[in-house]
Amino acid sequence: MSVRHLVTAVTAALLGGVGLAAPAAHASARPVAAGVYDLSAGRVGAIVAALVGLLGLAVGVRALVRSARAGSGRNGAAVAVAAGVFGMALGGLVAATADGGLGTGNGLGGAYVALLVGLAGTVSGGLALARSRRVG
Secondary structure (H helix, E strand, O other): OOHHHHHHHHHHHHHHHHHHHHHHHHHHOOOOOOOOOOOOHHHHHHHHHHHHHHHHHHHHHHHHHHOOOOOOOHHHHHHHHHHHHHHHHHHHHHHHHOOOOOOOOOOHHHHHHHHHHHHHHHHHHHHHHHHHHHHO
8 A cells, every 4th residue: 555545544544433433422512411420630639729818728727827936837828729719720720611600510609619619718907917027
């Protein structure tokens, strides 16, 4: 088989494969609501974002309580700010890429919760960081 025949056969196979796959891809592109017990990528992303934001909130509150002492609470405050910002960023990403609205199983509700919890973690860490700078 010459190179010309080989290139023609490969091109025909690729174009034929794309032509046959197009109707199947179109049928599966419709957004479908996830089942109650299914873990879609949006749900997993929203859960991770909310947990990271909650971790930032817990560390931020702990750093805020301990920031009254001289020289303590700065590392916890920095961790809280970083975790809060990461939780907000991941929650924003899930909210921006979610197909459908609330209740469709794409993680939009969890993304909103992650945004709020991440914001609270960032604020508490920022307050602890500001307070530790004044005291120390």
